[in-house]
Amino acid sequence: MSKFPSLRRPAAVGPAAARPVGAPALTAAPRDYTYDGTFEGLLTVLFTVYDWRAAPNSIQPEATAQTGLFAQPAHRATDETQATRVWDGLLRAMTAEARARLYHVFLSEDAEREMLIFRYVDLALRTAADISENYTDATVRRVQRLAQQMFREKHRMEAFVRFEKTSDGLFHANIEPDYDVLPLIAPHFTKRYADQRWLIYDRRRRYGLYYDLTRTDIVQFEETGAPARATDVAATVLDEREPLFQVLWQAYFDHVNIPERRNLKLHRRHMPLRYWKYLSEKQPRAQPFQPIQNKRPPQPGPPLLGAE
Numbered sequence: 584m585s586k587f588p589s590l591r592r593p594a595a596v597g598p599a600a601a602r603p604v605g606a607p608a609l610t611a612a613p614r615d616y617t618y619d620g621t622f623e624g625l626l627t628v629l630f631t632v633y634d635w636r637a638a639p640n641s642i643q644p645e646a647t648a649q650t651g652l653f654a655q656p657a658h659r660a661t662d663e664t665q666a667t668r669v670w671d672g673l674l675r676a677m678t679a680e681a682r683a684r685l686y687h688v689f690l691s692e693d694a695e696r697e698m699l700i701f702r703y704v705d706l707a708l709r710t711a712a713d714i715s716e717n718y719t720d721a722t723v724r725r726v727q728r729l730a731q732q733m734f735r736e737k738h739r740m741e742a743f744v745r746f747e748k749t750s751d752g753l754f755h756a757n758i759e760p761d762y763d764v765l766p767l768i769a770p771h772f773t774k775r776y777a778d779q780r781w782l783i784y785d786r787r788r789r790y791g792l793y794y795d796l797t798r799t800d801i802v803q804f805e806e807t808g809a810p811a812r813a814t815d816v817a818a819t820v821l822d823e824r825e826p827l828f829q830v831l832w833q834a835y836f837d838h839v840n841i842p843e844r845r846n847l848k849l850h851r852r853h854m855p856l857r858y859w860k861y862l863s864e865k866q867p868r869a870q871p872f873q874p875i876q877n878k879r880p881p882q883p884g885p886p887l888l889g890a891e
Contacts, residue, residue, distance in 0.1 A: 606708035611637035617658045620644035622689050625697055626666035628659050629704060642697035676707040681715040684730040690763040691729045699725060736760050737767045744772070744783060754781040765792055765801075773799045 614637045618624035628642055643649065645658055673682045685700050693699065702722045707714050717723050739760075746754035754776070765785055769792050772783065776794070782802070784791035790803040 606705060607633055607636055609633075609636050609638040611635055613638045613640045614657045615640045615648075615655070616642045617645040617648045617656045618642070619661055620646060621661060622686060623663060623666040624659070624661040625689065625700065626669040627662045628697075629701065630662070630665040630669050631657075631659050632701065639698065639701060642701060673704065673707075676704070678713065678715060681707070681713075684715075684726055687730045687733040687767070688726055690766065691733055692763055693729060696729075699729075733762055733764065733767070736762045737764045740764050740768050741771050744768075746781060752780060754779055756781070756783050757786050758783060759787045760785065763788060765790070768792075769799050 609632070614635070616628045616631065616639050618628050625642070628639070632639060645656075648656060670682075673685075685703060688696050688700055688703075699722065703714075703726050706720065706722060714720065714723055715727075718727070740758060744756045744758060746756045748754055763785070765783065765788075768783070772781065772792070773794055778796075780793075780795055782791055782793045790801060793800050793802045
């Protein structure tokens with residue numbers, strides 16, 4: 584897991600710790616930067632921008648870079664030392680929360696995320712005051728909006744992940760979030776399910792999180808042969824009790840449901856339709872739902888006090 588999303592912040596020095604304004608003027612000819620697509624690679628590009636004093640015309644992952652006919656892309660190999668200097672140095676220009684938003688913007692996979700992050704950083708470096716709530720600025724508004732969207736997606740993934748148990752005791756779950764939220768949900772599942780091995784796999788981005796009872800690692804592997812449904816794990820590797828667990832969960836969901844209070848519009852707002860294919864309670868029932876017949880019929884007895 585990357586070390587850069589850490590929210591550690593050095594203690595303020597002096598009253599209110601005034602923010603220095605120290606960004607050099609970008610006087611050299613603008614460049615078209617490319618990098619390896621990692622967050623550390625993007626931080627290396629930011630270091631290069633101010634080291635070369637050359638503003639970016641564009642910043643693009645090398646694998647998908649599209650440049651003009653006469654452009655000369657400047658590829659920057661990831662440098663961990665430079666990336667760390669930039670990540671730590673950002674705390675002199677913004678709060679830890681604002682810095683974390685930049686990482687969330689990167690994970691949002693927005694088409695303009697690299698230039699958006701550069702503009703936000705450059706604005707923070709050239710402004711003595713905290714810019715994180717300066718919503719009159721379009722860049723700040725866009726960063727805040729993307730960060731909010733990431734927070735909602737993270738919250739939904741933490742609520743909607745459904746595991747299936749395999750025969751070797753591994754709990755497996757598939758997800759397809761709108762944004763790349765796996766790095767954000769890793770701490771939640773590592774803490775909540777610390778006593779069992781689990782794998783959460785993002786089918787859209789083809790990588791996952793694997794917890795082996797000691798640590799959580801990023802894993803990546805090739806898919807060989809699609810199962811019958813996107814939600815299926817091969818039946819031969821599932822625990823023999825897994826179908827029973829799913830039936831029990833579906834029965835619980837059906838029994839706590841109150842048909843008279845059904846509000847499908849509100850339900851879809853809190854549980855969007857795109858998540859349903861990975862939710863056990865939204866799959867076709869193996870057996871029809873039958874309400875529990877546990878209500879006693881009215882019993883004859885003496886009239887109530889005050890009754891005529």
